[in-house]
Amino acid sequence: MSNPRRAYQWLRRHSVNAAHLASAMGLLGWDQQTMLPTKGHAARADQMAALTGVLHKLSTDKRIGTMLSRIEGSDLVSDPISTEAVNVREWRREYDQSVKIPAKLAMALAHAAAEGHAIWEKARAASDWSLFAPNLEKQLALAKEKAECLGYAVEPFDALFDDFEPGETAAAVEPLFARLRAALVPLIEKARKAGPAAPLAGEFPVDAQEAFLRSVIADIGFDFESGRLDTAAHPFSSKIAPGDARITTRFDPKDFTKAFFGAVHETGHALYSLGCPDEHFGTPLGRSISLGIHESQSRMWENMVARSRPFWERYLPKAKERFKALGDVRLETFLAAVNRVEPGFIRVDADEATYNLHIMLRFELELALFRGELAVNDIPAAWNEKMRGYLGITPPSDAQGALQDVHWSMGAFAYFPTYTLGNMYAAQFFQAAGRDLGDLGAMFSRGAFSPLLSWLRENIHRRGRTYRPRDLVRTVTGEDLSPEPLIRYLEGKYGE
Amino acid sequence: MSNPRRAYQWLRRHSVNAAHLASAMGLLGWDQQTMLPTKGHAARADQMAALTGVLHKLSTDKRIGTMLSRIEGSDLVSDPISTEAVNVREWRREYDQSVKIPAKLAMALAHAAAEGHAIWEKARAASDWSLFAPNLEKQLALAKEKAECLGYAVEPFDALFDDFEPGETAAAVEPLFARLRAALVPLIEKARKAGPAAPLAGEFPVDAQEAFLRSVIADIGFDFESGRLDTAAHPFSSKIAPGDARITTRFDPKDFTKAFFGAVHETGHALYSLGCPDEHFGTPLGRSISLGIHESQSRMWENMVARSRPFWERYLPKAKERFKALGDVRLETFLAAVNRVEPGFIRVDADEATYNLHIMLRFELELALFRGELAVNDIPAAWNEKMRGYLGITPPSDAQGALQDVHWSMGAFAYFPTYTLGNMYAAQFFQAAGRDLGDLGAMFSRGAFSPLLSWLRENIHRRGRTYRPRDLVRTVTGEDLSPEPLIRYLEGKYGE
Numbered sequence: 001m002s003n004p005r006r007a008y009q010w011l012r013r014h015s016v017n018a019a020h021l022a023s024a025m026g027l028l029g030w031d032q033q034t035m036l037p038t039k040g041h042a043a044r045a046d047q048m049a050a051l052t053g054v055l056h057k058l059s060t061d062k063r064i065g066t067m068l069s070r071i072e073g074s075d076l077v078s079d080p081i082s083t084e085a086v087n088v089r090e091w092r093r094e095y096d097q098s099v100k101i102p103a104k105l106a107m108a109l110a111h112a113a114a115e116g117h118a119i120w121e122k123a124r125a126a127s128d129w130s131l132f133a134p135n136l137e138k139q140l141a142l143a144k145e146k147a148e149c150l151g152y153a154v155e156p157f158d159a160l161f162d163d164f165e166p167g168e169t170a171a172a173v174e175p176l177f178a179r180l181r182a183a184l185v186p187l188i189e190k191a192r193k194a195g196p197a198a199p200l201a202g203e204f205p206v207d208a209q210e211a212f213l214r215s216v217i218a219d220i221g222f223d224f225e226s227g228r229l230d231t232a233a234h235p236f237s238s239k240i241a242p243g244d245a246r247i248t249t250r251f252d253p254k255d256f257t258k259a260f261f262g263a264v265h266e267t268g269h270a271l272y273s274l275g276c277p278d279e280h281f282g283t284p285l286g287r288s289i290s291l292g293i294h295e296s297q298s299r300m301w302e303n304m305v306a307r308s309r310p311f312w313e314r315y316l317p318k319a320k321e322r323f324k325a326l327g328d329v330r331l332e333t334f335l336a337a338v339n340r341v342e343p344g345f346i347r348v349d350a351d352e353a354t355y356n357l358h359i360m361l362r363f364e365l366e367l368a369l370f371r372g373e374l375a376v377n378d379i380p381a382a383w384n385e386k387m388r389g390y391l392g393i394t395p396p397s398d399a400q401g402a403l404q405d406v407h408w409s410m411g412a413f414a415y416f417p418t419y420t421l422g423n424m425y426a427a428q429f430f431q432a433a434g435r436d437l438g439d440l441g442a443m444f445s446r447g448a449f450s451p452l453l454s455w456l457r458e459n460i461h462r463r464g465r466t467y468r469p470r471d472l473v474r475t476v477t478g479e480d481l482s483p484e485p486l487i488r489y490l491e492g493k494y495g496e
Numbered sequence: 497m498s499n500p501r502r503a504y505q506w507l508r509r510h511s512v513n514a515a516h517l518a519s520a521m522g523l524l525g526w527d528q529q530t531m532l533p534t535k536g537h538a539a540r541a542d543q544m545a546a547l548t549g550v551l552h553k554l555s556t557d558k559r560i561g562t563m564l565s566r567i568e569g570s571d572l573v574s575d576p577i578s579t580e581a582v583n584v585r586e587w588r589r590e591y592d593q594s595v596k597i598p599a600k601l602a603m604a605l606a607h608a609a610a611e612g613h614a615i616w617e618k619a620r621a622a623s624d625w626s627l628f629a630p631n632l633e634k635q636l637a638l639a640k641e642k643a644e645c646l647g648y649a650v651e652p653f654d655a656l657f658d659d660f661e662p663g664e665t666a667a668a669v670e671p672l673f674a675r676l677r678a679a680l681v682p683l684i685e686k687a688r689k690a691g692p693a694a695p696l697a698g699e700f701p702v703d704a705q706e707a708f709l710r711s712v713i714a715d716i717g718f719d720f721e722s723g724r725l726d727t728a729a730h731p732f733s734s735k736i737a738p739g740d741a742r743i744t745t746r747f748d749p750k751d752f753t754k755a756f757f758g759a760v761h762e763t764g765h766a767l768y769s770l771g772c773p774d775e776h777f778g779t780p781l782g783r784s785i786s787l788g789i790h791e792s793q794s795r796m797w798e799n800m801v802a803r804s805r806p807f808w809e810r811y812l813p814k815a816k817e818r819f820k821a822l823g824d825v826r827l828e829t830f831l832a833a834v835n836r837v838e839p840g841f842i843r844v845d846a847d848e849a850t851y852n853l854h855i856m857l858r859f860e861l862e863l864a865l866f867r868g869e870l871a872v873n874d875i876p877a878a879w880n881e882k883m884r885g886y887l888g889i890t891p892p893s894d895a896q897g898a899l900q901d902v903h904w905s906m907g908a909f910a911y912f913p914t915y916t917l918g919n920m921y922a923a924q925f926f927q928a929a930g931r932d933l934g935d936l937g938a939m940f941s942r943g944a945f946s947p948l949l950s951w952l953r954e955n956i957h958r959r960g961r962t963y964r965p966r967d968l969v970r971t972v973t974g975e976d977l978s979p980e981p982l983i984r985y986l987e988g989k990y991g992e
Contacts, residue, residue, distance in 0.1 A: 020546035023539065024520050027527060035531075038721040040740030043519065043777070047737065050516035054550055225534040241543065244536030281539070 004074040007067040008084055011091055016282030018058045023241040025051050030246055033232045059098045068092050083285055086466050090284030097163070100149045109146060112139050113411040120409030127399035129380045132409070137376045139411045140369060147370075157370040160414035164291045165421060167468040170367055173417055176424065177360050180483040184490070185390060188353055191341035191494050192392070200337050202325025204256035212322045213249070213260055216315060217267045220301065221453045222247075226274055229263065237266040237298075239273035242281050246270075256323060257338055264306045268298035271453060275461025285464040291415070293469050295422025296429060297456065303352045304430045304489065305452070307338055310445035341494060343391035345400040353490055356423060357390040362405070362416040370413070425473060427486035429460070432477040500570040503563040504580055507587055512778030514554045519737040521547050526742055529728045555594040564588050579781055582962050586780030593659070596645045605642060608635045609907040616905030623895035625876045628905070633872045635907045636865060643866075653866040656910035660787045661917060663964040666863055669913055672920065673856050676979040680986070681886060684849055687837035687990050688888070696833050698821025700752035708818045709745070709756055712811060713763045716797065717949045718743075722770055725759065733762040733794070735769035738777050742766075752819060753834055760802045764794035767949060771957025781960035787911070789965050791918025792925060793952065799848045800926045800985065801948070803834055806941035837990060839887035841896040849986055852919060853886040858901070858912040866909070921969060923982035925956070928973040 025048065032044050068091060071077060077085040101109075116135045123132035147156035150163075158169045214229060222229075225243075232248035239245045247266035249259045272288055280286030288294050305311055309331070316334055320326045326334075341351050347358040365382055368374035374382060383402040384394050395401030407415055433455045434440050443451055459476045466472075473481045521544065528540050564587060567573060573581040597605075612631045619628035643652035646659075654665045710725060718725075721739075728744035735741045743762035745755045768784055776782030784790050801807055805827070812830055816822045822830075837847050843854040861878055864870035870878060879898040880890050891897030903911055929951045930936050939947055955972045962968075969977045 017546050017549070020539075020543045021550065023543045024524055024547055027523060027543075028520055031523060031527065035724065037723055037740050037742075039719070040722070040737060043516075043737035043739060047516045047519045047523075050513050051520055053513070054517065223535070226536070227533055228531065241536060241539035243539060244533050246533075 004071040004076040007070040008076060008088070011064065011067050011071075012087070012283060014058065014061070014064065015087075015091065015284075018055060019282030019286075020241075021051065021055055021058070023244075025055065026238055026240045030238045030240065033234065033236065034230045034248060056098075059094065064091065064095045065099070068095065081466055083280070086285050086464075087283045090465050093166070094284075097150060100151070101146060102149070105142070105145060105149065109139075109142050109411055112142055113409070116409040116411065117406070120403070120406065124399050124403040127397040127403065129377075129398045129402060132403065133376050136379075136408060139408070140376065140413075143411060143413050144370070155371065157367055157414055161417070164415055164418050165469055166290055167470060168292075168421070170363075173363075173421070174367075176481065176483050177363065177417075177420065180356060180420070180424070180487060181360055181390070183483070183487040184353060184356060187490060187494055188341055188343065188357070188391070191353065192343060200257060200326070200329070200334070201254065202323070204253055204323050204325055206251045206253055208322045209251050209253075209256045209259055212256070212319060213263050215318075216260075216306075217263060219447055220264070220267060220305070220449045221271055222267050223274070227270055235262045235266060237269035237273070239270070242278040243274075245273045256319075261302050261306060261338070265298045265302035268301035269294055271301070271456070272297040272461055275457040276464050277462050280464055285466065287465050289465055289467070289472060290469050291418040292421035293425060293460070293472065295419055296425035297460070299352075299422050300426040300430055300456075304426060305444060305449070307335075307352070308441060308444060309335055310441035310443075312338075313445045314447055339493060343393050345387070345393065345395045346404055352423070353494065354391060356420045359416050359420040361386045361390060363420075366413050366416070421469070424481060424483055424486050425469070427489045428473060428477050428479070428482065429456070430489070431485040432459075500567040500572040503566040504572060504584070507560065507563050507567075508583070508779060510554065510557070510560065511583075511587065511780075514551060515778030515782075516737075517547065517551055517554070519740075521551065522734055522736045526734045526736065529730065529732065530726045530744060552594075555590065560587065560591045561595070564591065577962055579776070582781055582960070583779045586961050589662070590780075593646060596647070597642060598645070601638070601641060601645065605635075605638050605907055608638055609905075612905040612907065613902070616899070616902065620895050620899040623893040623899065625873075625894045625898060628899065629872050632875075632904060635904070636872065636909075639907060639909050640866070651867065653863055653910055657913070660911055660914050661965055662786055663966060664788075664917070666910075669859075669917070670863075672977065672979050673859065673913075673916065676852060676916070676920070676983065677856055677886070679979070679983040680849060680852055683986060683990055684837055684839065684853070684887070687849065688839060696751065696753060696822070696825070696830070698750070698819070700749055700819050700821055702747045702749055704818045705747050705749075705752045705755055708752070708815060709759050711814075712756075712802075713759060715943055716760070716763055716801075716945045717767055718763050719770070723766055731758045731762060733765035733769070735766070738774040739770075741769045752815075757798050757802060757834070761794040761798035764797035765790055767797070767952070768793040768957055771953040772960050773958050776960055781962065783961050785961055785963065785968060786965050787914040788917035788921060789956070789968065791915055792921035793956070795848075795918050796922040796926055796952075800922060801940060801945070803831075803848070804937060804940060805831055806937035806939075808834075809941045810943050835989060839889050841883070841889065841891045842900055848919070849990065850887060852916045855912050855916040857882045857886060859916075862909050862912070917965070917977075920977060920979055920982050921965070923985045924969060924973050924975070924978065925952070926985070927981045928955075 028044065028048050028051065032041070032048075036044055068088060071084075071088050072092070077088050079085055080089075112135065116139055119135045120132055123129065143160060144156055147159035150159040152159040152162070153169050154171050155169075158171075161168050161170060161173075210229075214224075217229070218224065227245040227247065230246065230248050231250060233250065235247075235249045237245070237247045247263060247270050249263040249266065251259045272294055276286050276288060278286070312331060312334060316326075316329075316331055320329075339351070341353045343354050344350060347355065347362075350358050361383065364386065365374060365379060368382070369376070369379075380398050380402045387401070388394055430440075433452055437443075437451050437455055440452060443449070460472065463472070467475055470481055473479070524540060524544050524547065528537070528544075532540055564584060567580075567584050568588070573584050575581055576585075608631065612628075612635055615631045616628055619625065639656060640652055643655035646655040648655035648658070649665050650667050651665075654667075657664050657666060657669075706725075710720075713725070714720065723741040723743065726742065726744050727746060729746065731743075731745045733741070733743045743759060743766050745759040745762065747755045768790055772782050772784060774782070808827060808830060812822075812825075812827055816825075835847070837849045839850050840846060843851065843858075846854050857879065860882065861870060861875060864878070865872070865875075876894050876898045883897070884890055926936075929948055933939075933947050933951055936948060939945070956968065959968070963971055966977055969975070
């Protein structure tokens with residue numbers, strides 16, 4: 001057996017072993033949010049810290065570097081999309097990122113984030129930016145230090161961006177977002193002038209909601225033998241391991257659409273996770289590509305499928321059987337309600353059109369911070385100015401403005417743009433699927449979701465990390481990433 | 497800081513870290529039996545194997561031996577029941593046991609057990625001892641090899657016995673069991689002649705069962721902020737960590753007593769687990785003593801409390817409010833039904849009197865195997881002969897005889913006697929509690945369980961592993977372990 005081959009097998013075993021332990025970590029996290037008794041939380045944090053320690057040791061094991069250097073440049077990895085080449089490329093990336101950050105900086109980052117979360121909670125409650133600013137200042141400085149350790153293509157922001165969206169840079173995203181924004185602002189203005197559709201109010205018993213939801217996500221392709229649906233305060237999707245992807249939702253007895261669309265969204269994530277090839281589990285080829293590509297799957301099922309007219313042609317009659325509160329609501333009225341566009345202050349409550357402007361605002365502010373063009377103290381004013389410019393509204397307080405999101409308080413910069421990238425990927429993939437498969441709407445209206453799911457599995461899921469996001473888009477759709485499919489999709493929907 | 501003190505602190509950190517990882521393992525196991533989707537089982541086995549590997553490395557870390565030798569004999573451990581001395585004594589015991597078994601033997605044991613479980617399932621289904629015998633032969637030989645590695649007081653069996661019940665030996669248990677058996681055989685014979693009481697048949701809706709059960713175990717002292725109740729095919733109790741003890745049960749819609757007494761039993765385990773001192777979590781002082789002492793707690797709450805007359809004086813009226821099927825059943829009839837004595841073939845279905853004879857039979861056969869007085873092929877005949885002698889019945893097949901239990905197929909020898917030791921401990925503790933607290937029955941009849949629970953916490957739970965089982969019994973009750981309290985308790989109950 002040649003040396004590179006033997007080194008590869010060592011790396012594979014090491015990687016798979018670490019993945020099984022990461023699955024255990026996944027379960028600790030899932031249980032924490034769904035099942036854990038109140039008084040068990042302190043010990044759970046200790047368990048997660050202990051397992052983090054084990055995983056950290058594994059990911060920084062110096063033998064990884066030694067083994068990689070025995071393979072790199074060898075024949076084993078000459079075909080860049082072979083199993084071995086992809087895994088080695090990604091292992092190198094992960095290993096370099098693990099060892100580039102000094103232990104002292106890693107601890108300072110973790111400490112500032114833990115502190116930041118508590119400070120942010122107080123600042124938001126008091127709606128007082130000045131309470132949060134010093135911590136954010138510190139976290140920003142540490143994040144810049146981290147960026148220098150990691151290295152970057154063009155500017156420091158890219159080092160962090162690359163962590164979430166491999167290969168992506170701010171400079172490459174800016175023109176795409178600018179074009180999208182130019183199209184969205186007038187579209188939203190128009191939709192807004194039409195006024196909000198009447199919301200769907202009434203009593204929606206939780207049992208009936210859950211039964212309806214379970215039947216719909218099963219139709220879509222969620223296999224309850226490979227996953228679970230539970231309730232949690234903050235809905236999420238968690239792939240524990242092959243054959244074990246779990247989603248959660250939160251039921252509002254006055255509005256069935258919240259849990260419904262939330263759970264379909266999480267189903268999209270779970271379908272992607274379960275579609276990654278099990279035979280490569282524990283290696284990069286068995287993993288999803290990026291946050292943005294993940295989001296493209298959840299948004300596609302939530303918005304392009306489950307908010308579409310053909311979907312409700314099939315499911316509205318079924319929903320009416322379950323919920324008396326729907327009465328004899330007409331399909332048009334129902335569709336208007338679940339697709340209404342309404343500028344608001346809060347990102348997580350935003351509709352699928354305005355959502356992207358919430359994201360751009362954050363992306364632009366982060367970029368200005370990293371480029372030294374904006375001071376932390378000036379964020380609230382800059383935030384409100386952009387809200388007026390993009391959505392025509394002014395937050396009445398910082399709690400409903402610059403203090404609304406938890407992410408910065410945990411040191412997560414360059415995370416937000418992956419959401420809008422996800423929407424762009426989704427529209428571009430959906431357009432390509434339609435080209436390949438024919439009339440998707442006609443399929444949805446008769447409950448046939450498996451053609452789309454099979455297409456996604458074949459073109460995206462089964463490929464694991466073979467490609468970087470932009471390369472995947474090019475390979476799957478034959479075109480470079482572009483905002484045009486998303487713009488056309490939204491104009492089509494709101495032009496109706 | 498002195499060397500022993502520093503070594504002690506290293507050991508404490510090492511032990512606590514391992515305990516947090518063992519908690520993660522506990523959660524993997526709990527989830528496997530309660531929540532895990534069908535298709536997630538294969539990966540779960542891999543996760544548990546990976547974490548076992550981590551735990552094994554920690555428990556055999558050579559630095560443990562080095563650190564222990566820096567402390568042993570020092571002033572730090574001069575008081576044998578000080579925190580340090582108890583922890584060091586137990587760490588030494590655990591470390592020696594971990595390193596005494598060569599890796600090759602450990603692997604052979606694990607392999608034979610995994611193989612054995614599958615073979616046993618087939619053998620039981622076919623009720624064919626000859627299918628299982630060769631594997632049992634192999635496991636017995638490996639167990640004897642393991643005993644030689646571990647070392648023993650009197651005979652090889654003791655090495656394995658000590659693993660479950662520290663300090664216990666077969667020779668010391670035999671006379672206790674002989675005395676108990678001599679009292680039980682005629683008692684059961686008499687109870688049997690009286691004929692079985694009418695069982696409680698009818699419809700017991702699962703929702704009502706669960707509500708009743710939750711209210712009763714909350715009364716007993718189970719804190720739902722520190723634990724959960726779920727359903728599982730094979731009921732169990734699992735302490736994950738401080739503030740997180742989980743029990744499971746299985747509901748039979750035709751008989752509420754199955755889930756009820758099963759769950760009260762598991763509650764007894766959970767109360768013990770939660771009563772171990774949190775401040776010592778992760779060290780021996782924070783752990784329960786042995787399987788037998790654990791079983792004493794579950795059996796006491798199940799049998800001595802929850803099958804007693806005063807208990808049902810309080811709860812039968814409440815049960816009647818929940819279950820129409822109970823009609824106007826009289827207290828006498830109800831008590832006779834839940835305390836009936838009925839010799840049967842299956843241990844797990846046995847009542848609290850005959851159960852001990854099922855255990856003794858197994859203990860005697862295991863001992864004969866280890867002493868070379870019985871051949872594996874002769875087990876079924878010996879089994880049936882003892883069943884006739886002790887319970888007056890002959891199993892119609894080996895599936896209902898020598899093949900009924902899973903334990904031997906997993907290499908668990910010397911495990912069964914801890915059940916009857918548990919019953920003996922329970923009766924002796926219960927007698928001492930009555931002496932200290934006064935009329936326990938009067939307390940139960942008004943729902944006052946906290947005096948007994950506080951007594952158990954003070955005398956048993958909070959002590960962690962300070963004592964070995966026999967020393968604990970002597971310390972708490974002032975007397976050596978004896979079967980007499982159990983005999984008196986059973987004669988009192990069945991003499992009624």
